[in-house]
Amino acid sequence: MRRLIAAALVLLAATACGSGGAGGFDDGSLVIYSGRNEKLVGPLLARLKSATGLDVQVRYGDSAELAAQILEEGERTRADVFFSQDAGALGALAKQGVLAPVPQEAAAKVPQQYRGADWVGVSGRSRVIVYDPRTVPAPPKSVFELTGPPWRGKVGWAPTNASFQAFVTALRVLKGEDAARKWLTDMKANDTQKFANNVDILNAVDSGQLKLGLINHYYWYEKVAEQGSIPSKLAYLPNGDPGALINVAGVGTLRNTRHAEAARRAVDYLLGPDAQKYFAQTTKEYPLVAGVAPDPGLPKLDVLKGPAIDLGKLESLEQTLNLLRDTGVVD
Numbered sequence: 001m002r003r004l005i006a007a008a009l010v011l012l013a014a015t016a017c018g019s020g021g022a023g024g025f026d027d028g029s030l031v032i033y034s035g036r037n038e039k040l041v042g043p044l045l046a047r048l049k050s051a052t053g054l055d056v057q058v059r060y061g062d063s064a065e066l067a068a069q070i071l072e073e074g075e076r077t078r079a080d081v082f083f084s085q086d087a088g089a090l091g092a093l094a095k096q097g098v099l100a101p102v103p104q105e106a107a108a109k110v111p112q113q114y115r116g117a118d119w120v121g122v123s124g125r126s127r128v129i130v131y132d133p134r135t136v137p138a139p140p141k142s143v144f145e146l147t148g149p150p151w152r153g154k155v156g157w158a159p160t161n162a163s164f165q166a167f168v169t170a171l172r173v174l175k176g177e178d179a180a181r182k183w184l185t186d187m188k189a190n191d192t193q194k195f196a197n198n199v200d201i202l203n204a205v206d207s208g209q210l211k212l213g214l215i216n217h218y219y220w221y222e223k224v225a226e227q228g229s230i231p232s233k234l235a236y237l238p239n240g241d242p243g244a245l246i247n248v249a250g251v252g253t254l255r256n257t258r259h260a261e262a263a264r265r266a267v268d269y270l271l272g273p274d275a276q277k278y279f280a281q282t283t284k285e286y287p288l289v290a291g292v293a294p295d296p297g298l299p300k301l302d303v304l305k306g307p308a309i310d311l312g313k314l315e316s317l318e319q320t321l322n323l324l325r326d327t328g329v330v331d
Contacts, residue, residue, distance in 0.1 A: 035063025091315025121248030143243035
């Protein structure tokens, strides 16, 4: 696990906001380490103050880097709650025993496939291919097609992004280490274009710079909501393709939190109607609690053909980070 810490800190520079690391937070504050982007969830987390009865302070960063930071800080960490962009970082912490069990009442609100014993999903998303229909009338039906000559230099990916790394982890789990290594090597050899994040990929496709890219679905829906219409379209891959991974953003409470009751209320809030409607209406993700409908423009979650995978197995983040480095996909 020390290798995980070292790899994460080398690969992913912290983008800390607010009060900072293990120190610098008020003792009377509920501290959330958020691997979710401040632009996406900042307004939602600001509402937690009234829900928890405490001042809420947030440190933002990459999910893998923050998980590594929690492990490095150990008992010194001021994190009370970890809000992760993906299940993998939560699983890595749960494996090390630093997260508290999820109360049964909270866990029961979410379908079993979207939670673990020590963490619970709060919103869902699908990996998709975004493509330019002006030049790509028939998008590929598998990520394995992207290594071929027709797509040389025309595809974008974001290798340092947590959701991309979760996808690569799923690829490793589903197809094996050798197959994942070959896919990464072949994609790199096919001059796949590297971007910092999903938004940059989407914008590059819309501008005609790229033919297609690998992103999460909600970035496209958010941009459509802002602009009314955009040139690109989405392809939801069929037949359980790894590129159609259905992942979750989720939350866990630190076992040694100083504010256990407030942390529990924070988790309850994220599973409550206000937060679930926020995910559906504002971030365009899939709410995971019954009674809250997703954006009507999204395909229903139960009709997507994502791969059958236990999200708990995405905890093998260390192997994925090593694989990305070994193949030269990340520096």
